[in-house]
Amino acid sequence: MKIGERQLQIIFDSVKIKTLANKRLYANRIFKEGEKMKKVLSIVLALAMCLSLAACAQNPEESPEPSASVNPTEEAGIYTPGTYTAAARGHEDGVQVTVTVDANSITDVTLDVSKETESIGGVAADQLKSQIMEAQSAEIDGVSGATETSNAVKMALQDCLNQAMGVSSDEKTPVADGTYSGTAPSFGLLCQMTCDVTFEGGKITDIQVTEESDSATGEWFASAQELFIPRVVESQSLSVDAITGATTSSNAIRNCVAAAIDAAGGDSAQWYTEIPKKTDTVKLEGYDVIVVGMGGSGVLSYCAAADQGATVFGIEAAGKIGGNSVCTYGPMALNSQYLKELYNNGEDYIDADAVYDTWMEYVGSDEKADVIHEAVYNSGSALDYYVENFGFEFEGMGLLGSFVVPEWTKLWCVYSADQDNTSWNILGPNKTFQFTRALETANAMNEKNQYMTELTATSLIFDDDGKVIGVNAQYYDGTAYEIYGKTVILATGGFLGNDDMMNEYLGSTVSTIGVTVNDGTGIQMGISAGGATYMMGTLPMVHISQVPHLIRNDDLTADQKAILSALALTTDQKMITTEGNVWGNENQSGTEDEGITVEIVYAPDYMYYVVYSQEDIDNIRTNGLSEAQANATSQFLSQGGTLPAAGTPVEDIDEILAVGEEYQNVIKADSIADLAAAIGCDESNLSEALGGVDTTYYAVICDSYAYATVGGLDVDANTNVLREDGTPIENLFAVGQDSEGVCNVDGKAYTPWGGQAQSWTFVSGQIAGTQAAAVAAAAE
Numbered sequence: 194m195k196i197g198e199r200q201l202q203i204i205f206d207s208v209k210i211k212t213l214a215n216k217r218l219y220a221n222r223i224f225k226e227g228e229k230m231k232k233v234l235s236i237v238l239a240l241a242m243c244l245s246l247a248a249c250a251q252n253p254e255e256s257p258e259p260s261a262s263v264n265p266t267e268e269a270g271i272y273t274p275g276t277y278t279a280a281a282r283g284h285e286d287g288v289q290v291t292v293t294v295d296a297n298s299i300t301d302v303t304l305d306v307s308k309e310t311e312s313i314g315g316v317a318a319d320q321l322k323s324q325i326m327e328a329q330s331a332e333i334d335g336v337s338g339a340t341e342t343s344n345a346v347k348m349a350l351q352d353c354l355n356q357a358m359g360v361s362s363d364e365k366t367p368v369a370d371g372t373y374s375g376t377a378p379s380f381g382l383l384c385q386m387t388c389d390v391t392f393e394g395g396k397i398t399d400i401q402v403t404e405e406s407d408s409a410t411g412e413w414f415a416s417a418q419e420l421f422i423p424r425v426v427e428s429q430s431l432s433v434d435a436i437t438g439a440t441t442s443s444n445a446i447r448n449c450v451a452a453a454i455d456a457a458g459g460d461s462a463q464w465y466t467e468i469p470k471k472t473d474t475v476k477l478e479g480y481d482v483i484v485v486g487m488g489g490s491g492v493l494s495y496c497a498a499a500d501q502g503a504t505v506f507g508i509e510a511a512g513k514i515g516g517n518s519v520c521t522y523g524p525m526a527l528n529s530q531y532l533k534e535l536y537n538n539g540e541d542y543i544d545a546d547a548v549y550d551t552w553m554e555y556v557g558s559d560e561k562a563d564v565i566h567e568a569v570y571n572s573g574s575a576l577d578y579y580v581e582n583f584g585f586e587f588e589g590m591g592l593l594g595s596f597v598v599p600e601w602t603k604l605w606c607v608y609s610a611d612q613d614n615t616s617w618n619i620l621g622p623n624k625t626f627q628f629t630r631a632l633e634t635a636n637a638m639n640e641k642n643q644y645m646t647e648l649t650a651t652s653l654i655f656d657d658d659g660k661v662i663g664v665n666a667q668y669y670d671g672t673a674y675e676i677y678g679k680t681v682i683l684a685t686g687g688f689l690g691n692d693d694m695m696n697e698y699l700g701s702t703v704s705t706i707g708v709t710v711n712d713g714t715g716i717q718m719g720i721s722a723g724g725a726t727y728m729m730g731t732l733p734m735v736h737i738s739q740v741p742h743l744i745r746n747d748d749l750t751a752d753q754k755a756i757l758s759a760l761a762l763t764t765d766q767k768m769i770t771t772e773g774n775v776w777g778n779e780n781q782s783g784t785e786d787e788g789i790t791v792e793i794v795y796a797p798d799y800m801y802y803v804v805y806s807q808e809d810i811d812n813i814r815t816n817g818l819s820e821a822q823a824n825a826t827s828q829f830l831s832q833g834g835t836l837p838a839a840g841t842p843v844e845d846i847d848e849i850l851a852v853g854e855e856y857q858n859v860i861k862a863d864s865i866a867d868l869a870a871a872i873g874c875d876e877s878n879l880s881e882a883l884g885g886v887d888t889t890y891y892a893v894i895c896d897s898y899a900y901a902t903v904g905g906l907d908v909d910a911n912t913n914v915l916r917e918d919g920t921p922i923e924n925l926f927a928v929g930q931d932s933e934g935v936c937n938v939d940g941k942a943y944t945p946w947g948g949q950a951q952s953w954t955f956v957s958g959q960i961a962g963t964q965a966a967a968v969a970a971a972a973e
Contacts, residue, residue, distance in 0.1 A: 270296025272357040279352030281465065282432065282444075283308075283345035290349035294357050299329050302350070306342055316857060321346050330354070331462075338742040338856040340378055341444050344451075351462045368392045368459035374403070375452030378745035379445030380414065381406030382619075383833045385746055386445040390453035397426055400450060407442045409618050412519050412625050413708060416512030417442035420647075425450060430466045434669060437647060438511030438708045470671025479641070480506045480678035481969035482962070483664050485650045485715055488516020489954040490929025490961075491684030492628045496583050497962025498682075499635035499642055503969055506676055507632075507644025508666050510710050514646065515628045516686050517707040517900055520620040523587060523607040524955055525948030529573035531580045532606055536592045542603040545570055551598065551946070556938040561727075563910045564935045568949070568956050575955040576606075583631035589614060589622045595946045605948030619829055620706070648674060653681065653718050661722055661925050679969040680924040682961050683719055683914070686711030687902035687930030689733065698729040698904065701798040704741050706829070706898045715931040719906040722925055724914040728934030729904035732942045733897075734950060735794040738762060739830045740858040741896035748856075753849050755834030756818070757858065758827055761803055761895040765821035767882070769802045769892065773874030775882045776801045793897045794942050802860070802872065802892035804883065810846055810891060817841040830898065850891055860892040868892060901950070903943045904934035912961040924968050928957035 272294040280289045289305040302325050304318045317339035324333035331351040335343025372391045379386040383406035391399040400422045407414035417439040424433045431451055435443035451461035482498040484491045487509035498505045507514075526532055527548060528541045536542070549569045553559065579585045589607030610622030617623060636642045647669040654663035654675065663677035688694040690709030694716075695702045716726065740761045744754055760766075768776040776796055793799060805813075817823075823839040837843065853859035862868035865883055868890050869876040883890070906914050906927040913921035914932075933953050937943050943950060 272296055272298075272354070273359065275357065277353040277356045279349040279356070281345040281348035281352070282435065283342045288342060288345035288349055290346055290353055292350060292353040292357070294354075299326065299354075302326065304346060306346075317342050325350060337748065337852075338744070340448070340746075341441075344448065348462055348465055352465075365395075365463045366458065366460040368395055368454055368457040370394070371457065372399075373453040373456040375449035375454075375456065376404075377445045377448035377452065379405060379407050380439075380441040381408075381410055381745070382743065382830065383409060383751075386442075386449055388446060388449035388453065390450050390457075392457050396429055397450070400426060400446070402446065402449075405442075405445075407445075411618055411620055411707065412515070412623055413439045413511075413513065414442045415439075416646075417446060420512050421446055428466075428468055429464070430468055431461065431464045432466060432468050434468075436512035437649070437669070438513060438710050471668075472671060472673075474673040474675065476675045476677070477506060478677040480504050480676065482506075482680050482682060482965045483676055483678040484508065484644075484682045484684055485664055485718065486510075486516070486684035486686060486929075486931075487514040487632075487644055487646070488684060488686050488711075488929065489518025489521075489628070489951065490686075490931075490958045491516070491682070492518075492632060493579060493955055493958025494682045494684055494926075494928055494962040494965070495644065496579070496631050496635045497959045498966045499638045499962075500582060501963055501966035501970075502638075503962075503966035504639050504641040505635065505644075506642075506678065508648050508650045508664060508676070509644060509646045510649040510714075511708060512646055513625065514632065514644070515625045517711065518628070518951065518954060519623075519625050520618075520707045520900070521608075521951050522621040523589065523605060523948060524576060524951035525572055525605040525946070526576040526587075526952065526955075527569065527573045527604075529576045529580075529606075531577050532573070532587065532592060535588065537603065542592065543601055548601070548604075548946070552936075552944060555941070555944060556936075558938070561935045564908070567910050567960065568936050568953055571956050571959075572952045575952075575959045578959055579631070579955060583634050585627055585631065593947065597946050601946065604946060605952075619831075650685070650714055650718070653722055655722075659723075661922070664718075679972050680926065680965040681718075682912075682965055683715035683906065683925070683927040683931045684929050684958075684961075685713070685715030685718075685931055687905060687933075688713030688716055689899055689902045695902075699733065699902070703733050703735070703799045704739075704896045704898045705900075706737055707900055711901060711930065715927065716905055719914050719925065719927055719931070722914065722922055723916050724922060724925065724927075725907040725917045726904065726934070727907035727932075728937050728939050730939035731903035731934055731937040732794045732940070733799065733899035734901045734903060734943055735799065735897040735899045737827065737829050737898040738793050738895055739827045739898060740853070740856075741800070741894050742856045742858050743830065743832065744852065744856055744858075748852050749849060751832055751834035752836075753834070753845065753852075754832045755826070755836050756843060756846070757849050757853050757893070758830075758832070759818065759822050759825040759836055760805070760853075760893040761858070762825035762827060763803065763819070763822040764825070765819055766803045766805065766809070768895070769804050769872070769874075769879065769882055770796055771798045771800065771802075771872060771874060773869060773872065773876075773878030773882060793895065794899075796897075799897040799899075801895055803895055804868075805891045805893070806886065807889040807891075810850070813843050814846045815842055817843055853893065858894055860890075860894070862890050862892070864888075865890070901930045903930065903937050903950075904939075905931045906934075908932045908935055908957075910960075911964045912957050913964070924965075924972075926961040926965055928961045929954050932957060 274295045276293045278291045280287045291303040293301040306318050317336035320336045331347045376385050376387045387404040389401045389403050416436050421436050421443045454461040481503035482505045484495045484507045487507045495507050527545045533539050586609035587606040588609045592603040595601035595604045608622045608624040610616045611626045648666050650666045652665045653661050656662050666674040690712040692702050694713045770776045817840040820839045823836050860871045864887050865880050869879045908927050912926045914925045914927050
């Protein structure tokens with residue numbers, strides 16, 4: 194029996210096969226079944242034709258009578274009944290889909306998105322499952338705001354269905370030669386990413402990013418360009434791991450390439466071929482100092498240790514060095530000789546005693562007075578040390594004053610930017626070149642000195658007596674590393690990227706600005722060695738507010754996004770906490786600079802809802818934004834739009850709110866009870882806060898964006914990690930955000946005067962590097 198094009202289409206329609214790729218795959222399966230399928234196909238075609246003719250015979254003006262459904266026999270089904278599992282990469286490590294099918298339909302689906310961001314991918318799981326069950330295929334819309342998770346679910350689902358259809362994953366639909374474009378949302382705030390992808394002979398030969406704003410948002414994008422793109426071309430696979438520290442940019446490139454494959458006539462789902470991991474182990478021995486984490490404090494520790502003659506090995510999980518230090522402006526530095534000569538005629542420019550006294554009053558305890566003394570009085574000399582020995586420069590914006598104390602007019606400084614101080618992004622000067630230059634200087638001090646990026650530390654190595662003797666790590670390609678040394682410095686940047694630790698120590702997760710490589714590894718390593726923690730309840734480092742799920746595609750225009758943000762950021766509307774109480778901007782930090790958000794960090798769960806009644810929205814539609822709303826912008830997370838002048842009617846306010854609701858930035862409720870249920874708060878609290886007026890409400894979410902956490906390991910003035918009994922672990926040190934809790938206090942924002950966190954990077958880095966080198970030398 195010959196099967197024609199029309200007959201195949203009837204079969205496809207009868208079993209709901211829609212995509213060209215699936216039609217090809219199913220057709221191949223039909224033809225491969227040969228003689229066995231002839232009888233079955235005859236039955237299916239006959240049934241399908243009968244249904245088609247019956248439909249044509251009906252009077253179009255009459256509703257057809259319900260009829261019994263005709264089910265193909267199991268032998269005629271498109272699937273082999275059973276349960277199938279597949280995984281695909283989402284925003285993070287992996288999304289797993291498990292599908293149960295009978296002969297012709299999906300009967301159940303389970304989505305494991307536990308490794309995705311809880312507030313994005315986790316929330317999307319139920320919606321995605323509903324879409325799958327309704328569509329009965331991988332042709333689903335996905336969930337707005339969870340693009341990466343949605344795409345991963347589609348890919349893994351299609352893999353499951355291919356298994357059920359007996360389709361080989363090695364089969365690829367041909368792509369046409371030429372250059373094709375793909376566009377996808379990315380990390381950038383101002384536009385989507387577009388890539389031009391060139392195909393020749395069925396292979397990807399070139400990928401060029403032709404439009405992006407990721408580089409305007411930070412320096413991490415460069416590692417995606419330099420590392421991810423060549424690996425895709427080399428492997429001819431979209432299963433290349435995202436570059437740690439540039440995950441969103443890597444995934445955007447992946448999605449652009451996938452779109453280009455589809456535009457070239459191929460099927461991108463077939464390009465996710467597995468890339469095997471290596472299983473070998475490399476041992477590196479004989480180091481004096483091992484630095485875990487090559488962000489700011491890690492680089493500075495590495496340099497100081499090398500300067501003391503130590504042999505040093507550095508471990509960095511991300512694709513580039515610098516960590517979140519590259520998204521700061523600069524450090525506090527009190528009476529630095531370098532800065533005095535540049536900006537104050539060689540004279541002292543601040544009363545260091547006043548800073549110390551203010552600091553001690555802020556923390557309310559002298560328990561760590563010796564550490565805070567180091568942080569204050571060595572802030573200037575530490576900066577001078579790195580300027581003189583490693584070429585750091587701080588001529589970005591001169592000496593700047595405190596955010597809190599008006600008398601401190603010269604307190605902190607700004608890094609010099611790359612390209613003669615002309616290369617800046619929204620988070621400050623591009624400065625990775627300074628850290629790279631410093632490492633080159635340190636490596637020149639001993640040929641054994643080296644550091645590796647994309648190498649993730651996993652655990653400490655102990656001898657039989659429980660002494661730290663090294664670090665286990667894994668390279669991006671799967672290679673295991675055992676690095677042995679006399680001392681270890683932990684510099685992994687805190688625990689902002691670890692949702693479990695955030696919930697345990699701070700009661701909630703928080704939106705982030707910058708990289709989330711800082712997943713608590715260093716703190717957990719310190720604890721495994723017997724170390725104690727200190728002030729883990731210090732509030733996260735927050736200076737920015739915005740809606741929680743920035744809309745990075747074109748579902749809204751830039752101006753519409755600005756209006757949505759203004760509705761969240763305005764201070765003239767009723768603000769409601771997650772507990773249903775009125776929030777009153779209770780800023781306890783003393784910060785008066787309106788561009789530096791601090792007050793929200795004191796709100797429960799570091800967020801609140803700005804609530805509008807239907808009357809408020811109707812008024813905005815007709816009479817426009819208020820003066821406060823028309824001036825409510827995010828200093829660092831603006832998406833480039835322009836707010837209308839106060840009093841200008843906002844005729845598209847309903848569209849803006851609807852899209853905001855789709856992206857989980859807005860909650861619409863028809864009553865106080867419904868709003869309380871959506872927020873998860875006590876209805877009576879909310880009713881009192883809203884005056885008991887039952888109407889339609891729109892709650893626009895204002896969320897905090899954090900750079901880092903603050904609490905960490907307990908250390909002494911030498912930055913040695915301390916045990917619970919207060920004794921030091923002699924050869925284990927912690928710096929930067931892995932130990933900044935010693936300068937702070939539970940329940941408060943981190944010291945708010947300006948530049949203290951980056952200053953601790955310099956002070957703790959110099960101390961730890963010097964002390965670790967000394968301990969190693971004494972052990973010889």
